[in-house]
Amino acid sequence: MPDPGEGLTEAEILKWYVQPGDTVTDGQVVCEVETAKAAVELPSPYDGVVDELRCGEGDVVAVGVPIITVRTTAADTPVIAEAPGRQPVLVGYGVAASTTERRPRKGSTAPASWSDTVLTSEPRPLAKPPVRKLAKDLGVDLATVTPTGPDGIITREDVHAAVAPAAPAGPVAAPAPVLAYDTARETRIPVKGVRKATAAAMVGSAFTAPHVTEFVTVDVTRTMKLVEELKQDTEFAGLRVNPLLLISKALLVAIKRNPDVNASWDEANQEIVQKHYVNLGIAAATPRGLIVPNIEDAHAKTLPQLAQALGELVSTARDGRTTPAAMQGGTVTITNVGVFGVDTGTPLLNPGESAILAIGAIKPQPWVHKGKVRPRQVTTLALSFDHRLVDGELGSKVLADVAAILEQPKRLITWA
Known part of the structure; x- marks a missing residue:
């Protein structure tokens, strides 16, 4: 199992695309694995024939453990194409230098046997x-x-x-009874992969950053009308235009007007790190669990560019192809619970970020408009923020700016 980077130590094999006896070529995908960050396809870096699959689908394998054996076809002699000491990374910063055995070039003498190429150094525990x-x-x-x-x-x-000190000699204690459960009435699902990482991150977030959540109910009737107008605009042809697009842009404008909210807390150095860019995270529910990919430099994108980036992000997440790199470096996140018919919530911060905006369901409600009670399109927004970084005044300004833009979308032009 190659090093997946980002400090990860293991991955689960989701699916094998080859079987023993299959011929593989350099760059051909041989299996799909799931790390704590995302699903990743592993290519073969060599030409040859699959000799053995050493792990099965569903196995969780530690970095460095052999998962497949490929016999190269050079000189018609089986050789190890890559020595175990070298562990290339799936993502991250390259590989560490180490001794390797490579295929002999044409005309050279191949090793006499498979065992000739096995490293003699002791593996790292x-x-x-x-x-x-x-x-x-x-x-x-x-x-x-x-x-x-x-x-x-x-x-x-x-x-x-x-x-631990050796236990004194004496009678051997009976093993603890194994608790049984009724399989007809209960189902137990191992916690691993993305779900395990999400659970750990949320626990760490909840008990590390002091959360404060503020709410505002907003008349978004004009925003919904603008959404329909943009759908007919040729500049947005082929792009997905929805309320999330305009709410995302409203949040980006609010951050521009209140830049101190876009920061992180550096516990080790006791510093507040202010970000001069916005990598906008979008929480996405997938079959493997909740992930938060982000749009890099979202603050610099035009509205059509933002629409294209949102469409690609959602499509990639639904297909389960979001890369680990796409989930790193976020600064502020949006979670849309409204798509599930939920009015509002108290979202937990994505670790390392200072704020997260939750969007509630948009639906007709009685609203006082121009002195009369009328049916209007209304939603509730919730902004959670790290109270070490963001005080009540700053958090309120950000939320109020987002609400003001959604009530009067023309402010996207005057404030942007």
Whole structure:
């Protein structure tokens, strides 16, 4: 399993596209894996024949564990096309230099046997970063620890067992009973991949950043009329025009008028990091769980460009092809709970961001308009923000600006 980057240590094999005996070429996709960030396709970097699939679909595999064996066809002799010591990354910053064995060039002598190319150096013990830190703190050499985790991964319990004193001799305690459950009445789903990462991120967000949420109910009748007008505009031909587009633009304008809201908290250096760009995150529900890809430099895009970027983001997310890189570096997020018929909510911040705007359902409601009660298109917006960075005044200004633009969309022109 190659290093997926972004500090990830494992991935689940979703699907194999090849079987033993199949011929593969350099660049051909051989399998799809899911990391804690997204689903990623793995290509073969070599020409050859699949000799063995070492892991099955559904297996969660640690970085560095072999998952497939390919015999190269050079000189009609089986060789290892890539030594295990080199672990290319799926995303991130390239690969670390290490000793490798490559296919012999035409006319050269191939290794005599498969085993001739196997590295003799000891592999690095498999352990996640928190476990490595624990071992370092306790003075435990991971090379001396017996792993009990899946695929030979060292767990926290393994590290503690390595320093725990030997138990005195005596009667062996009976094993704890395994709790059973009624499979006809319950279904248990392993928490892994994107769902596991989302759960950890939300817990970290809720108990790290002090959240404050403010609400405003808005008459968006004029915005809905503008949406219909833009659908007929030739400049938006072929593009998806909906309320999310104009609300996104309204938020970008509000951030321009109140730039201090676009920041992050650097705990290590005790600094507030103000961002001079906006990478606008859009929360998207997918079959694998909630993901938040973002539109890079959304503040610099025209309305048609923003419409195109939103359309591509949503389409890619629904197809399950959002890359890990597309979910990094967001600064502010929008979540649209209104599509589910929900009036409002108290959204949790995406980790590392200072604000998130929730859009409620847009529906006809009685509203006082020009001194009379009339049916109008109304929605409720909720803005959650990190109170370490954003005080009540700043958060209120941002939310009020978004509401004012949606009530009078012409402000998109005068304020942008």
